[in-house]
Amino acid sequence: MIDLKKWIYKSLVVSVALLSFGLITPKHEIWANFDEDRLDKSVLDRPSDNHISAAYQLDDIIVDEKPLPTTDDFVSAAKEQSYIKFGTxxxxxxxxxxxxxxxxxxxxxxxxxxxxxxDEKLRNLTVSEKPSGDYSEKIFHIVDGQSKTDVIRFHVRTENRPFDGYYYNFHYHTFEDNYSKHYDLGEIYWSKNTPPKWLS
Structure with a gap:
């Protein structure tokens, strides 16, 4: 019975192709409806272009969403920038x-x-690079990459105190008071001699 169905199907395909001078091909819609048993179940189960497109879009969203930076990430970058500023x-x-x-x-x-x-703002925070040289104060800033504004600025000021010598005063400023206040982190004594320039 199955062989008879195949034979009838093939005969019809050849007959229609000959009679229509090839205008109706075996891939035409009518053949898809002719024998439902011929449909491969795997074709029905295969995802459509819409499903594939949706999957690609979901992958893009997952790939584009970078993980939140941690305190350790900022601390590590802060230490690196500090020693770049200090120089050798x-x-x-x-x-x-x-x-x-x-x-x-x-x-x-x-x-x-x-x-x-x-979390939304944290995702955009980065530690600035290129500490300032000469005797300028900037060590590094933590910057909001989206608004391009500094959230917190870490500085070191070289102070010459008469009869005492040179000190490094470490402090920071925040955006919350428009960077006007000094938040003291401590100081380190250098010597009575003029210290080298930063980055040297």
């Missing part, structure tokens, strides 16, 4: 005191900042 002349001299007295307070200020901003 200042860094080795102040490293130990910076690590024990100053940097834990920087970590604390970063953690408080991360806690205060919501």
């Amino acid at each position: 002349k200042v860094g080795p001299v102040i490293e130990q005191q910076f690590e024990t007295d100053i940097f834990p307070k920087i970590e604390e200020a970063i953690a408080m900042t991360v806690e205060r901003v919501g």
Whole structure:
């Protein structure tokens, strides 16, 4: 019985092709409706173009959504930028005191900042690169990449105190008071000699 169905189907295909001079091809719609048993079930189960398109769009959303940065991410970048600023002349001299007295307070200020901003804003925060050289104060800023504004600025000021010598005063400013107030992080004594320029 199955062989008879196949034979009738093939005969009809050939007959129609000959009679219509090839205008109706075996891939035409009518053949799809001719014998439902011939439909491959895997074709019916195959996802449509719409499903594939929706899957691609979902993949794009998942790939584009970067994970939230953590406090550790900011702390690691902060330390890197600090030592870039200190350079090879200042860094080795102040490293130990910076690590024990100053940097834990920087970590604390970063953690408080991360806690205060919501997830949406946190996603856009980055640590600035290129600390300033010469005797300029900027170590690094934490910046909102979307609004291009600084959320918190970490600075070090070189102070010359008569009869005493040079000190490095570490502090930060926040956007909440328009960067007007100094939040003290501590200071490190250099010596009575003029310190080298930053980045040197």
